[in-house]
Amino acid sequence: MPARSRPTILDVARSAGVSPTTVSYVLSGPKERASRISDDTAKRVRAAVAELGYVANQSARSLRLRRSNRILFLGNRFTSLFSQSMATSIESRINQHGLSLDVLIGAGSDQVRRAIQALNQHAADGLIVETAGGDLDDLREAAAAGHAIVAVGPIEAEPLFDVVSNDDVPAIRAAMSHVVHRGVRHVVLLAAQPGLDDHRVLVARDHLVSLGLPDDHLTTLHCPHDRIAACDAAKRFLPAAPSPVGVYAGSDVSAFGVLWACYARGLRVPDDVAIVGHGNSPETGISVPTLTSLGPISHDFGKAADLMVSRLAQRDLPGRCIVEPYRLFVRDSA
Amino acid sequence: MPARSRPTILDVARSAGVSPTTVSYVLSGPKERASRISDDTAKRVRAAVAELGYVANQSARSLRLRRSNRILFLGNRFTSLFSQSMATSIESRINQHGLSLDVLIGAGSDQVRRAIQALNQHAADGLIVETAGGDLDDLREAAAAGHAIVAVGPIEAEPLFDVVSNDDVPAIRAAMSHVVHRGVRHVVLLAAQPGLDDHRVLVARDHLVSLGLPDDHLTTLHCPHDRIAACDAAKRFLPAAPSPVGVYAGSDVSAFGVLWACYARGLRVPDDVAIVGHGNSPETGISVPTLTSLGPISHDFGKAADLMVSRLAQRDLPGRCIVEPYRLFVRDSA
DNA sequence: TTGTAAGCGTTATCAT
DNA sequence: ATGATAACGCTTACAA
Numbered sequence: 141m142p143a144r145s146r147p148t149i150l151d152v153a154r155s156a157g158v159s160p161t162t163v164s165y166v167l168s169g170p171k172e173r174a175s176r177i178s179d180d181t182a183k184r185v186r187a188a189v190a191e192l193g194y195v196a197n198q199s200a201r202s203l204r205l206r207r208s209n210r211i212l213f214l215g216n217r218f219t220s221l222f223s224q225s226m227a228t229s230i231e232s233r234i235n236q237h238g239l240s241l242d243v244l245i246g247a248g249s250d251q252v253r254r255a256i257q258a259l260n261q262h263a264a265d266g267l268i269v270e271t272a273g274g275d276l277d278d279l280r281e282a283a284a285a286g287h288a289i290v291a292v293g294p295i296e297a298e299p300l301f302d303v304v305s306n307d308d309v310p311a312i313r314a315a316m317s318h319v320v321h322r323g324v325r326h327v328v329l330l331a332a333q334p335g336l337d338d339h340r341v342l343v344a345r346d347h348l349v350s351l352g353l354p355d356d357h358l359t360t361l362h363c364p365h366d367r368i369a370a371c372d373a374a375k376r377f378l379p380a381a382p383s384p385v386g387v388y389a390g391s392d393v394s395a396f397g398v399l400w401a402c403y404a405r406g407l408r409v410p411d412d413v414a415i416v417g418h419g420n421s422p423e424t425g426i427s428v429p430t431l432t433s434l435g436p437i438s439h440d441f442g443k444a445a446d447l448m449v450s451r452l453a454q455r456d457l458p459g460r461c462i463v464e465p466y467r468l469f470v471r472d473s474a
Numbered sequence: 475m476p477a478r479s480r481p482t483i484l485d486v487a488r489s490a491g492v493s494p495t496t497v498s499y500v501l502s503g504p505k506e507r508a509s510r511i512s513d514d515t516a517k518r519v520r521a522a523v524a525e526l527g528y529v530a531n532q533s534a535r536s537l538r539l540r541r542s543n544r545i546l547f548l549g550n551r552f553t554s555l556f557s558q559s560m561a562t563s564i565e566s567r568i569n570q571h572g573l574s575l576d577v578l579i580g581a582g583s584d585q586v587r588r589a590i591q592a593l594n595q596h597a598a599d600g601l602i603v604e605t606a607g608g609d610l611d612d613l614r615e616a617a618a619a620g621h622a623i624v625a626v627g628p629i630e631a632e633p634l635f636d637v638v639s640n641d642d643v644p645a646i647r648a649a650m651s652h653v654v655h656r657g658v659r660h661v662v663l664l665a666a667q668p669g670l671d672d673h674r675v676l677v678a679r680d681h682l683v684s685l686g687l688p689d690d691h692l693t694t695l696h697c698p699h700d701r702i703a704a705c706d707a708a709k710r711f712l713p714a715a716p717s718p719v720g721v722y723a724g725s726d727v728s729a730f731g732v733l734w735a736c737y738a739r740g741l742r743v744p745d746d747v748a749i750v751g752h753g754n755s756p757e758t759g760i761s762v763p764t765l766t767s768l769g770p771i772s773h774d775f776g777k778a779a780d781l782m783v784s785r786l787a788q789r790d791l792p793g794r795c796i797v798e799p800y801r802l803f804v805r806d807s808a
Numbered sequence: 809t810t811g812t813a814a815g816c817g818t819t820a821t822c823a824t
Numbered sequence: 825a826t827g828a829t830a831a832c833g834c835t836t837a838c839a840a
Contacts, residue, residue, distance in 0.1 A: 144619065144620025144789075146594065146596075148832095148833055148834085149833065149834065149835095150833080158810075158811090159810065159811045159812080160811090160833090160834080160835090161810070161811060161812080161835080161836080162809090162810060162811080164834070164835055164836085165810090165835095165836095168835080176809060176810080177809075177810085178809065178810090181809080181810085193594075193619075195591065195594040195595055196595065196833085196834075197537070197595065197596045197832090197833050197834070198533075198595040198596055198597045199532075199533045199534075199536035199537040199542065199596050199597075199832085199833080199834095200533075200537050200816090200832070200833035200834040200835090201833080201834055201835080202533035202816095202834095203531070203533040203534050203537055203815095203816050203817065203818090203832090203833080203834075204815080204816050204833080204834045204835050204836090205816085205834085205835070206479075206816070208533065218558045218561070218562070219558070224552045224553070227552070227579075228552070242576050243577055243578070243579065244577070245561075245577065257529065260480065260527075260529040261529055261530065261531065261532040262480075262531045262532055262533050262817095263532045263533075285478065285527075286478025367757055367760060368756050368757060368759070368760055371760040372760075397760065400760045400761055400762060401760075403761075403762035404760075404762050422702050423701050423702060425702070426701060426702055426705040426706075426731065426734045426735075426738075427734055427737075428734060428737035428738050455478075482816095482817055482818090483817065483818065483819095484817080492826075492827085493826065493827045493828075494817090494818080494819090494827090495819080495820090495826070495827055495828080495829095496825090496826060496827075498818070498819055498820090499819090499826090502819080510825055510826080511825070511826080512825060512826090515825080515826080530817085530818075531816090531817050531818070533816085533817080533818095534816070534817035534818040534819090534832090535817080535818055535819080536818095536832095537816090537817080537818075537831095537832050537833065537834090538817080538818045538819050538820085538831080538832050539818080539819070539832085540832070596833095
């Protein structure tokens with residue numbers, strides 16, 4: 141049932157004719173301690189390691205060191221281009237620091253709780269989480285319990301953990317102003333689940349009202365942020381909508397779904413339907429028409445990793461907040 | 475530097491007025507041993523656990539049990555709809571078995587080696603890996619070392635580990651026959667990196683030759699399987715290609731990239747350009763035109779998880795092989 | 809420059 | 825029905 145047993149540090153020590161202490165010193169990297177080992181001994185130890193194929197047991201190591209050197213990243217959705225690029229840029233930065241990153245995917249408080257559970261189990265040292273704010277209470281509690289947390293999302297600074305604050309509100313307003321200026325008088329707003337990212341549509345709706353659009357010209361629809369769900373939804377609501385209609389899709393993938401629905405229904409973009417995405421993923425540049433979208437000016441989320449690393453080095457740091465500005469990227473779909 | 479210290483089993487024992495042994499028995503689930511603990515004691519223990527918020531330290535547990543109850547899944551690409559659905563279906567099945575799944579993403583032998591390293595470190599009990607065959611040697615070596623491996627991909631049975639064999643060859647041939655029957659005499663084949671999935675284009679090319687297409691009517695291009703790279707590539711090769719031309723994109727995401735390139739260049743699909751994808755992702759149904767693609771008849775890869783679980787229960791099982799049939803799904807793009 | 813020994817938190821064995 | 829004890833593999837004072 142258990143895997144075939146692997147060599148331990150004792151086997152290496154025996155084979156090299158030294159004590160386990162010496163082996164540990166040789167392997168624990170060239171800190172100042174490495175100097176206490178003679179070159180010759182070190183060489184013999186390394187030879188033995190290579191010959192036996194010795195690899196340190198992480199469980200034993202974590203138990204003794206009281207840290208695992210693993211960081212968890214919890215992204216929102218597999219289909220989200222945004223989560224993907226976050227995972228990629230965070231991973232490379234985390235690796236630069238000699239830690240390893242585990243990627244979990246899935247929004248929702250159950251996933252957040254699972255991730256925090258992993259921290260409680262000492263299975264990971266810290267959690268970088270993409271959140272829309274729905275699980276802030278869980279995160280606050282975990283941070284209060286001494287866990288290292290970095291949250292990324294459209295949220296404010298926190299006292300107990302670090303935040304990369306996606307400041308998308310001005311860009312959302314700019315997008316709505318833009319479509320209204322182009323003559324749109326009816327707007328459909330697409331939101332995923334309530335609590336997940338509905339702040340986007342709330343901001344959009346408020347701003348449209350302040351621009352003078354009557355409330356009954358605004359429709360909020362809930363559908364998951366994936367291409368197919370958005371396309372299906374759009375095929376239902378678009379034919380009935382007065383032209384020109386604006387669609388703020390809440391995500392780029394949804395926007396592409398809406399775009400396909402326009403093709404399927406023979407609607408012209410942007411003349412009949414003006415589409416705005418969210419995320420400004422690279423794919424916005426290849427569709428026909430190209431997709432107007434709003435997103436962060438920089439797509440490098442390595443800063444979240446840096447926050448985590450410095451927090452691991454000093455646990456009692458006050459919560460820091462890096463504001464990530466967003467802007468509207470006007471292309472041809474609106 | 476280390477996290478605030480959490481309660482251990484000793485704290486629980488003290489608080490409940492019992493020995494650590496008893497706490498462990500109470501918590502290790504109601505197997506047949508639970509009977510040896512009196513109801514009253516068990517209740518007191520559970521109360522103490524709840525009060526202190528005790529959670530078992532996974533490192534200590536893994537060290538003692540010599541297993542981590544974690545399974546690794548290594549998928550090819552974040553952008554791959556196929557990897558995504560594999561990860562999802564495998565995770566839910568793995569969880570049903572009381573294990574947890576860690577998802578890694580990234581093709582290439584370095585990633586495979588990193589995953590195997592995790593096995594060597596006792597950080598995980600088994601590895602489910604999506605592979606095109608390029609890293610079979612590494613996997614064989616790991617399996618020979620006693621690790622539990624399940625590989626999913628267009629590969630054959632293996633003696634030392636389990637395989638879910640994606641039998642896509644007949645479907646690829648069917649797809650090529652289909653486009654040729656429709657009058658295509660020139661075909662462009664898109665492959666990712668050599669060694670990753672080039673078997674797809676090799677099979678396609680061989681079959682096209684056997685159908686009588688001259689070799690210089692066949693072009694193989696290498697570009698990563700993502701929408702943007704494929705679109706850029708297609709924008710370059712399509713205008714020069716004789717019409718009608720067939721494109722076997724090697725993946726659905728690439729196919730969508732090619733489709734956008736056709737729109738951008740004013741080429742009609744399927745009349746000027748016939749496009750075939752690979753993977754048969756749900757998105758094939760929403761594009762205009764819908765995407766002809768080949769893929770597995772079933773998208774449930776829970777069977778890979780089942781293989782893993784049974785292998786963990788009995789390590790010396792011979793390598794099993796489940797063949798996953800593919801077929802061509804003809805839609806409007808070819 | 810190297811070795812001895814204690815301890816990280818758990819679970820299994822063996823007593824009681 | 826419960827408890828004492830040893831062991832899992834590693835790191836690190838401290839001793840030599």
